[in-house]
Amino acid sequence: MKFGVGTSIKNAEIVAAAGFDYLEIFAAGNLALSIPEETWRENLRRIKGAPLPVLAMAAILPATVQLVGDGVDMAANVSYMERLLDRAAAAGIRKLVFGSNKSRTIPEGFDHAVAARQLEDYLLAIVGPAEDRGVQFVIEPLHAECTNTFTTIAASAAMVRKINRPGMALLVDFYHFHKTDHDVLSLCWNADLLRHSHVSGKSREIPGTVACDYVPFMRILRQAGYDHSMSIEATFPLTADNAKAAQETLQQAWTAAG
Template sequence: MRFGICTDVQNINEAAALGFDYIEAKLNAVAALDDAEFSKLVQQVRRSPVRVERCCLLFPKTMQVIGDGYRENEMILYLKTALARMQTLGADLVVFGSGKSRNFDADMSWQQAFQELVGVTKIIGTIASQYGIHVAIEPLNRQETNLINTLTEGAALQACVGLPNVGLLADSYHMASEHEDWNHIVQVAPLMHTHIALYEGRRYPTMQCDEVDSFMTALQAAGYDASMSIEGKSDNWQSDAKSALSILKQACEGRR
C-alpha cells in the first residue's frame, strides 16, 4: 500500500520528510493560480523526492454541475485547464467529491439529479482520459451533499458512466458518518483509491482503533493494496501525520 496525505503542494517536502509516498493536492487551488505561481509550484515539485500523485477537490465550490446553475462550456473550460495542470504536476488520479457542486435543489428528483450526474461524469471522464488521468467517484455523507452518499450509490454511478478511467473511492470517514457496512467495500470492489480519517472530529488516525482495523480488514478482503490518503483535521499536522502514517503501516504489516 502506498500512503499519501491531502495537503497544500507547498508542504510537499515536509510530507516527504515524514515518510509519505506522495501528496494529494487540492486541484481547485492549483487551477486558481496564475501562470507565474503555477510555474514556481512546478519547480518546487520537481525538486522534491516525492510527487503529487493524486488530487482532490475537483471543482471550486462556486461551480455547479447539477441543475439550473450548471454551465457545460464553463465546466469543460475549467476541466481542461485544471487537468492539464494535473498532468504537468505528474498526478494521474483526481477525486470527484465536490459535494456542494453536485447538490441538487428540492424541485428536482433524486433520479433526475442522478441521470444529470451520469452525463456530467461521462464528460469529466472523457476529458480526463485525454490527459491520462483517472477519476475516482467519492461518496460523501449527507451533511456535505444530497447526491451519492454511499459506496452502493457510487458503484451505480460508476456502472452507468461505463468508462474505464472512472472508478470508485472508499472514504472511512464518510462511510462511518453514513453508518455504512464495511463489507460494502468487498461488494463494490475493485476500488480505485481510498481516504482515511476518524469519524470523531474527522481527525487523523493517530492511534489504533476498531474503526481503522475494520476499514483495513475490509480493504484486505477486497484485495485492495493501491493508495490511501489521509484526509482530515489536525492541530499539529506534521506530528499527527507522522503518528498516523506509523499506525497505517503497522495495520498493513499486521495483515500480511
C-alpha cells in the same frame, strides 16, 4: 500499497521525512483555474521539485461550478475540467477525487431524476479527456450532511459501473464510511472498483493521535486485493511528530489486516 497525506505542498518535507509515499493536494491554492498563470507556473515548479510525488488532487471544483439544477452550462463545466486536467497532467497527478459536495448538490425542489442525468452526462463528458491525459477520476461517497448525491458506496459504485470506463473508479473514505453509511456489504461487493481511499479518525483526526481501529476496514480492502493508494484526509495541523505516528499507525494496521 502506498500511503500519502492530503496537505499543502509546503509540508512535503515533513511528509517525506515521516516515510510516506506521496502527497495529495487540493486544487484551491495549487492548480485551480482561478490562480493566475504566473502563480500556477510557480506552484508547478514546487510540485515537480518536491521530495515525493503528488499523485492525487481533491476539492477539484469550486462551489461556483454547479453541475446540477436549472441553468447548468454543460459546455462551460466540461471546458473548466479539461483545463484543470491539463494542469493536473502537467504536475504528474494521476487521480482526481470527485468529491466537490457543493457542485454536485441538487437544489431544493429540483427534480432528482433530471439531476442524476445531468451528473451522468457530465461524468461521461469528462472521462474521455481524463483518459487521454492519463488521469483517473474517483467518485467519493460523501455522507448525507455534506450533499444529496452519491451519498453511499452503492450509489457511487452504480455510477462507476454504468460509465464503465478505465477513467472512472471508486473511492472509499473511512470517515464518511463510518459517519452514515457503514455498509460493509456494499464495500465488499464493490471493492473491485476502488482505486483510491482516504483515512482519518472518526472525527477527522490524524491517525495515531486518537484511538481508532483501522484493521477491520483495511482487512476488507486487503481481502479484495486492494493495492493502490490511501491518503490521510484530516483537519488537524500536520507536524513532524504526528506525521511519523500516523505513518506507523497505518503501516501497522495494514500489516495486521493481512
